Amino acid sequence: MKEKKISYNIIYSVLMQTASVIAPLIISPYIARVLSAELIGNYSYTLANSSYFVLIECLGLSLYGTIKIAMIRDDKRELSKFFWEIFWLKFILMIICSGAYMIWISTYEAGTLKNLYYAMLLNVISGGVDVSWFLNGIEEFKVNAIRTILVRLINIIMILALIKSEKDLVLYAIIMQLSTLIGYVVVYPAVLKRIQWIKFSELNLKRHLKPSMVYFVPGLINTIFASTDKTILGAVGKNAYEIGVYEQANKICQLSMSMLNAVSNAILPRVAYLYSNSDNRKTKDFLMVSISGAALIAFPMTFGVSAIANDFVPAFFGRGYDKSAELLKILCLNVLFVVLSNFIAQQCLIARAKQKEYNIAISTSAILNVALNLILVRNMKSVGVALASVIASLAILLMVANYSKDLINLKEIVNISWRYFVASVVMYISIFKINLHDHWMTIIGQVIVGIIIYFVVLIILKDTTIRKVLKQGEKK
Structure with a gap:
């Protein structure tokens, strides 16, 4: 091709x-x-x-x-x-x-x-x-x-x-x-x-039933993550309002993740190509740059969504969705956990045909998600469902990182991420209290100030990822 x-x-x-x-x-x-x-x-x-x-x-x-x-x-x-x-x-x-x-x-x-x-x-x-x-x-x-x-x-x-x-x-x-x-x-x-x-x-027709079942597991798990939280919330919690405010908060998180996950899907073929040619040095370099690039965006996006939640929800959805802001502050952690787990899983497991390990990770996480939903939904309703989703997403990240430790270990992930975490925390503290007495003006002000502060802190911390990402892109 x-x-x-x-x-x-x-x-x-x-x-x-x-x-x-x-x-x-x-x-x-x-x-x-x-x-x-x-x-x-x-x-x-x-x-x-x-x-x-x-x-x-x-x-x-x-x-x-x-x-x-x-x-x-x-x-x-x-x-x-x-x-x-x-x-x-x-x-x-x-x-x-x-x-x-x-x-x-x-x-x-x-x-x-x-x-x-x-x-x-x-x-x-x-x-x-x-x-x-x-x-x-x-x-x-x-x-x-x-x-x-x-x-x-x-x-x-x-x-x-x-x-x-x-x-x-x-x-x-x-x-x-x-x-x-x-x-x-x-x-x-x-x-x-x-x-x-x-x-x-x-x-x-029958010859395809057995081989297709290998690909049924990821579909099953994706459906569990996408649907069972609302099913359990409706069946056990029996409160349509709770489902509605949860759906709106979750929708914003899904939109935040979608573009980054699209990037992960786009670079998967290149990683698979490097693995197939046994170019270990280039594979490692590409892996580190791509995960650094994901962390560069995922960390500030997570903290940024949390910081603007109180103004964004009423400005975007209108009245009656106040609880969505509370849920958004919890669910925004999924932006970080899901994006990083997708990048690591696709490049370290799926690209190397380690579908079995990936299936184990997502299956275990799905079971955990359902169990936590059943435990938390009665007393905490949509907040419990949001917490269950975040914990399950963190579980996937930890498991795929463990299965990928022959390529990238936890210490390397921390070394990649700590500057973005520090810069994001400083950004959050700086913009959380901004109030321009209008929801949209406040959001715009928070975004502009947040971007400036985030990159200034990264410059102070001498981060080199942006330069590496740009250099990597010029080679493609």
């Missing part, structure tokens, strides 16, 4: 991530004001519960399909056969899971929740018809990028035009899930022109 092709793919990936970040930034403040925290909690609760059915129907087939497609993409006959086998397998699983889902929601009494669950059937169907894994496998990122941007744009327009009051909650759910479904369907022409039709009688 040509280097130019890789560069274009990275650009398209960044465009997709940017669209995915900007859309919520536009929609969230509007929806927070039109719908109450309780209604957003109901939406998040039903979406989380429908995600379990999506997980079962997908069965790790998307990631498995992407990897296998990449291996056989030069053989059109084999490529086509494989595509139709995965497509029909996912479609059959979707029909089964949709039926099971409908039977499950039939037990609910008529009301808003039941109507929301009916709307979430679109989410279950979307998982079964998604063929973006094929385009990823043949590295056709342009199609996915254009699709993502257009769908996000249409989604924003429809929500701003049609969602006007709390009575539109179900319509909001339909728009959100239908836009995802349409986004998957519109790429079918681009997929079908690259393959040929294979008769169903010539296909062997």
Whole structure:
């Protein structure tokens, strides 16, 4: 594959991530004001519960399909056969899971929740018809990028035009899930022109069930982290408001992490290449620079989000979300823990095909997360769920660091991070009390002053990471 092709793919990936970040930034403040925290909690609760059915129907087939497609993409006959086998397998699983889902929601009494669950059937169907894994496998990122941007744009327009009051909650759910479904369907022409039709009688669907299970574990764990906190909070805590304020705080943290995680995904192929060529010195240098770069941004982002939380939440979401600020101060630690664990895991474990160790780490953390949720949610509600999430994220970081100690040990991580920690603490203390008597003016002032102080402290501490990151980038 040509280097130019890789560069274009990275650009398209960044465009997709940017669209995915900007859309919520536009929609969230509007929806927070039109719908109450309780209604957003109901939406998040039903979406989380429908995600379990999506997980079962997908069965790790998307990631498995992407990897296998990449291996056989030069053989059109084999490529086509494989595509139709995965497509029909996912479609059959979707029909089964949709039926099971409908039977499950039939037990609910008529009301808003039941109507929301009916709307979430679109989410279950979307998982079964998604063929973006094929385009990823043949590295056709342009199609996915254009699709993502257009769908996000249409989604924003429809929500701003049609969602006007709390009575539109179900319509909001339909728009959100239908836009995802349409986004998957519109790429079918681009997929079908690259393959040929294979008769169903010539296909062997069962041969993919066992190998795809290897990729089911990460999907299972991701669903647990993304959904079980809200499921437990709703089932045990029985408080839609608590789910709503938690969802809003968690959303901000997810947006903060997304761009850094996108960078980690983009540099993974280069790390894997260096490992495959046994270039230990370059691998170590690249690893240290990339993790330093992640820490350089993750530390101030974590402390910065905590510092501006009290002004950001009312400015961004409006009234009724005061508790989200309290939760944001806890959940912002996930920005640091998740970003660092992703960088270390991808470059030290996944790039070296140590999927087993990675699965053990995330599985242990997921079990810990569920257990802590069950223990803390009754008395502490959303605060307990937030604490459980942070502790579980820290557990992943410690475990992947331990599994990676042959490449980077804890002492090296501390040596990389201590300057950023000190600079971030000084920044936090300096900006926390800034008050310009207007939420947005205060936030802008805190951000500007915070950036200046952070980098001044790093200069005083003689940090060299910025220079190394720039130098590393010039070599690429």
